[in-house]
Amino acid sequence: MTGQYPLPRLSTDKDFDGASFSAIYTTTVTVSGGAAGHGRASGRARSDDGVLDLGLRLPAELGGDGSGTNPEQLFAAGFAACYHGALSLVARQEELDPGAIRVEATVAFGRDPADGGYLLRADLVVDWPGIGPETAAPLLEKAGSLCPYAKMTAHGTPASITLAP
Numbered sequence: 001m002t003g004q005y006p007l008p009r010l011s012t013d014k015d016f017d018g019a020s021f022s023a024i025y026t027t028t029v030t031v032s033g034g035a036a037g038h039g040r041a042s043g044r045a046r047s048d049d050g051v052l053d054l055g056l057r058l059p060a061e062l063g064g065d066g067s068g069t070n071p072e073q074l075f076a077a078g079f080a081a082c083y084h085g086a087l088s089l090v091a092r093q094e095e096l097d098p099g100a101i102r103v104e105a106t107v108a109f110g111r112d113p114a115d116g117g118y119l120l121r122a123d124l125v126v127d128w129p130g131i132g133p134e135t136a137a138p139l140l141e142k143a144g145s146l147c148p149y150a151k152m153t154a155h156g157t158p159a160s161i162t163l164a165p
Contacts, residue, residue, distance in 0.1 A: 012089050012146055021158070031056065040071060062109070072107040072120065079149040080105035083124055086150075087143035094139065102127040122153050 016022065027047060034042030034055070041064060043056040056071070058064020080103040088098035104125045112119035128136055144150040151157075 008085065008089075010089065012086075012093060012142070014145075045069075045074075072109050075120070075122070076105040076107040079107070079122055079153070080124065082149040083126075083143060083147045086147040087126065087139065090139045090143045090146070096131065096135075096139075100129045124150075 027049070029045055029047045029052060031039040031043045031045045033039050034044055036042035039045075040056060040062075041058050044054070045056055046053045055068040057066065057068030059070050059072075060066040062070075064070075083105075084101060084103040087101055087103070091098040091101065104127070106123045106125075108121040110119055110121065111117070126136070126140060144154075148157075
């Protein structure tokens with residue numbers, strides 16, 4: 001079922017009782033502005049390990065040519081992958097095969113009526129053939145309580161913005 005890929009050694013138990021956030025994995029991605037000096041329009045995103053290295057472009061709906069990846073696609077991919085992983089862990093605990101699970105993330109970029117600025121909306125749809133709503137509902141909820149992207153979209157996430165020295 002898992003082929004040559006190892007499964008993560010993560011607990012689905014809420015067994016951490018530390019006083020503060022405890023990082024398990026950290027990555028850094030740097031975006032530069034490219035020819036237009038604008039990360040969304042012509043930027044480049046590179047991870048600290050070099051595995052991620054791609055050009056960023058505005059989608060046509062925002063005035064770009066749509067020829068590259070945009071931040072909303074990256075967020076959708078991360079959210080769908082993270083939630084899929086959480087749901088797979090939960091499914092295995094219940095001795096269900098997660099092999100057929102598909103998670104579709106839709107991320108919309110738009111205007112925020114509260115302050116006139118910009119806002120993202122994210123929606124997930126889970127396709128799990130052979131699993132009925134009565135079985136899936138508690139597992140979807142448990143996966144949502146484990147997935148940090150789901151928690152972030154529901155409750156916000158700590159963040160800081162500082163100027164480099």
